[in-house]
Amino acid sequence: VVEHVRLDQPDKGQLGERDGLVKSDSAMLEVDVDSEAINSKNAAVVETVSRTALREMQPGRRYMIGIGGPSGVGKTTFTDEMMAGLEKAGKRVLKLNMDKFHESYERRQMLGTEWDETHMRIQETHRVLAAIKAGEKLVPFQAYDREERKILEEVIDLTGIDTVVVEHLYAISSEERLGSFLEFVDLPVYIDADIADIKQWRIQQEQKKK
Secondary structure (H helix, E strand, C coil), X not given: CEEEEEEECCXXXXXXXXXXXXXXXXXXXXXXXXXXXXXXXXXHHHHHHHHHHHHHCCXXXXXXXXXXXXXXXXXXXXXXXXXXXXXXXXXXXXXXXXXXXXXXXXXXXXHCXXXXXXXXXXXXXXXXXXXXXXXXXXXXXXXXXXXXCEEEEEEEECCCCCEEEEECCCCCCCCHHHCCCHHHCCEEXXXXXXXXXXXXXXXXXXXXXX
């Protein structure tokens, strides 16, 4: 659950005040989560992020939110709660988990390495995000199916969608080795927590899968 939000300021010279929040193209909303925090705090932070997005959205232009953070930190929970708030405000929202751009299970086993960018299909990810950003309504792509453990053909239907939420460890990365996914995102949100909490939540997630 969420404890508080603060704004990271990578380039203070380009930042300015905006409705009580600092905002620029390089600014990032950073969310700290705490295992001891109460649900009311969580709701307040989700509302803050949703309100920021709603203020920035422009008619006729698709808006993209990136949710990043360590594995097991609660990106999916935060995303689902935020999407519910945006939909309540009348927005049509689609969630895209970048897990769909992983290499096949067989390919990743052949790599023989721990998780890194080689386990993702970076070029395909960029192509799809660029198409979404450009406002395309139907985007065919090759998606990794977790249950089948292989790559299947899928189509993302964006008809009537005005907001897309991209969720992943790398969703808001600006690293050159990944080609910078941050360029596709209008509002980057980074979720973090104490390492002890993350480990505990990750164990709980794995246990639920069994």
